[in-house]
Structures are given as C-alpha cells and as structure tokens.
Amino acid sequence: MHIKPVMSRLIALGAISLALCASTVQADEIDVMNSGGFTAAYKSLQPKFEAATGHALATAWGPSMGKAPEAIPNRLQRGEPADVVIMVGYALDELIKQGRVIAGSRVDLADSRIGMAVRSGAAKPDISTVAGLKSALLGAQSIAYSDSASGVYIERELFKKLGIEEQVKPKARMIQKTPVAALVAGGQYELGFQQVSEILPVQGVDFVARIPEQVQSITTFAAGIPVGAKHPDAARALIRYLASPEARADVIKSGLDPRQ
Template sequence: MSTLNILSGGAAQGLVGSLTSAFKGLTGFDIAGEFGAVGAMADKLRKGTPADVVILTAALVAKLAEEKLVVAGSMADVGLVETALAFRTGDPQTTVRDAADLREALLASDAIFVPDTRASTAGIHVANVLQQLGVADEVSARLRIFPNGATAMRELAASEARRPIGCTQSTEIISTKGVTLSGSLPSGCELATMYTAGITTAAAHPQRAQDLIGLLTGAGQHEQRKRAGFIGGRDQVPA
C-alpha cells in the first residue's frame, strides 16, 4: 500500500482528514503520520522521522528550510488559525468581549484544558496570556495540560468538572465532538497563526507531496478550509 507520511501541527488534523479520500482518489496514496505540538513535530523531523510533508507554523517551516530539512521553493501557506475558547457542549457559555471578561471566565472555571505550554503554539500563548492577565499563579492548580490541543479538547469533552473551559486553536475545537467553539480570544489577548505546508528534503514521494499541498491550499478547497477553521490562505487571491 502506498502511503504519504506527514508531520503536522494539530491545527491541520481536521482539514487533512477531510481531504484524505480526495487525495487517495487523485493519487492512490493513503495519508499517514503524526499530529501534535508544532515544536515536537519539528524535532521529530530533525531526529530523522520519515516524512514527505510538514504542516507547521510559517516561522517554523521557514526555520526548517534554513536547516535544509524542507525544500524552500515548496512552501505554501494553508491559512491563519486563531486561538480560541471552548466549552463543554451543553454548558452555559460565557460571553468574552474583552480581557476583563476573559480574566473573569478563567477565574470562574474549576478546570482549564490547554495544550503543551512549552511546545505548542496555543499552549505557549495561553501561558503568556495568564501572566498578562495576572492570574497565572491563581489558576495554576486548575490547569489541565495535554500534549496537544486535540487531546486537551477530548479531555474537556469528557470532564466531570463543574465549570471547565478550554483554550486552544479553533481548528482543534471545531474538529472535536463534545466541545463548542465559544469565540476567539479578545483584543489584546488574541493570536492568529499562519500555517504553512512544505515538502521535506528527504521526501520519498515528492510529487505526491506536491499533490497534497495543492489540495490543502487550492482554491477548490476554500469552503473546506473555512469549515475546518482556517482563515485566508491562497484562496483569497482572485484567479
């Protein structure tokens, strides 16, 4: 069986999953690989984990290209992903209009579900926001930290806490059953991250890798990207 291997940030897992059938119909290849914190995925590539394609933050893919691990000319933006709030489906949602509302929502929660605060894009940002809001010490015991946003959201969905809340990238919230996207972080606390795909220099199937990037970024997938939580990308440029 022919397989294209990818290493990707968790933000792109839902989008890649939605394109798997189309990719197989186009190329005959299945898609396999890992999704997780972008820093961890980059380190896997550096340590020799086989991969044809990476889908990581634009800055990280550019760094890997500098390290000669990604073909610079293959890089293509998939779209922006916002860091957002999530609630367990069915729970009352708190309206968060500004930083004060966000501070109040975090302090009112008895469990806060987040991805890795050292290696994931959203997790690092959440840790910074908690410091910015002056609540890091007060809520530290309530943090529930997981390797990636998808796992954090699954745990939020299954949580038995009285009033849990989650914070990760919108794409990971949208693709997880049992949690509801509440909205992006408010002005002053917001983060929108560009995700970029690239072909690795050690790709076993570079042409198939290019085919996948074409699907991920092409104008024909605008609605799929939008449903998955991506903003912008090449589809916003008129043909």
C-alpha cells in the same frame, strides 16, 4: 516491400514511449506528517485529492513542537519518512533553518485562531470582550490548554497580558498528546483553550467563541517538503491542492481562515 517492418518498428517504439510516459505519472504513496490545527481540513480534503490524482496519503500525526515523541521535529529526527510536513509556520521555518526542510518549499495554507470550549450543557461564559475573558479565567476552577502554539502563547503571554498570571497559574495546565477538548468533555477541566479547528470536531463539548481579537494569537499553518523526500513532485501537487481555491470551503468549515 519494407514498409511493414518499418511500421512494426514505429509501432513498437510508440508503445515503449507511451509506457515510459505512463510511468512518469504513476500514482505514489505520499508520506505526510500533519499537526493538530490542520487535521479537520486535511481529513476532509484527503479523499478528494486521492480521487483526483490517484495518489494515496499515508499520514502520521503529531504536534508542531514539544517534547512528545510524536512531535513532527522528533519524528524527522528519528528518520521517519516524510514527503510533506504540515505544521505551525514558525516551527516549519526552524526546520528550514536546520536544513531539514527544503528552503523555498514552504506554502502558507491557513490562519488559525484560539477558541474556548466547555463541557456540553455547561454555562458559556461571555468572552466577547477582554474583560469578559479575564473574568471567565478568574472564575474557573480549572483551565487546560495544549502544548502546541496556542498553549505556548496562553502560558507565556496571554495570562501576563491580562494581568492574572499569579491567580490562574495554580489551576491551569498544559496538556500533552491528548486533545484538550476531549478532557473538557470528560469533566477533568472546566475551561479548555485550543485552536478552534481542534475544538469543533470533538464530541461532548460546546464551542464558546474565539478569544477577543485584541489578545488573540493567530497561528499560520504551512506546508513544506523535507530534504530527502522520496516523492517531491507528488508532494508539490498535494501542497498546491491544499492551498488552492478548491480547498477553501473545507478549510473554512474546519474553523480555519484560508490564506488565499
């Protein structure tokens, strides 16, 4: 005679349990800070991740380093919200050392190489050899490169390696904020150097080639979780997806080399 009340209580408890379980897998809005080199791959993968998980990605863009207010370290310094940061590996390591990104959360996503762009229709220099690259730089009227990892390498190391620093320095400029390829497309600069993945999406330029491997600088893009992230579990899910075999084709198409 007490079966029905007992069953009713069990059903009620079961419903509460299911509701609690459902709440633990609720969709979150993941705040992501992403730097330029991984942008094209990220934009391609974002809708696939959102469709598969129900999570939404709210993205802020900026370089991995530098003085620009949009730079990821500067955004974090101002207290902007972030669950995931995607940036140059050594810049991420610096944030880990500073205690601003969780130690052990770093995951390598892809390797990026530097390439050259010219305005659409312009002659493409042969830079398949170190000698060819040197000749192209010496013969150019103007040269532009980014203020992120690739540009820092070009300005501080590449010109010196080629032995042409004094000749090219007066006509070369590091560009902040604006994509280098966009300025080449507009005719402001004859040659532009940037991560290949940042050149390919820009209209109005032709991708020439990667610079020779002997003088190439490979930048690893990695992801990590900032200290104080509001959605660390969702953040880990996103990072796992970006580093997974399922993401490989999109990463390659963007001009990057997958780490997996």
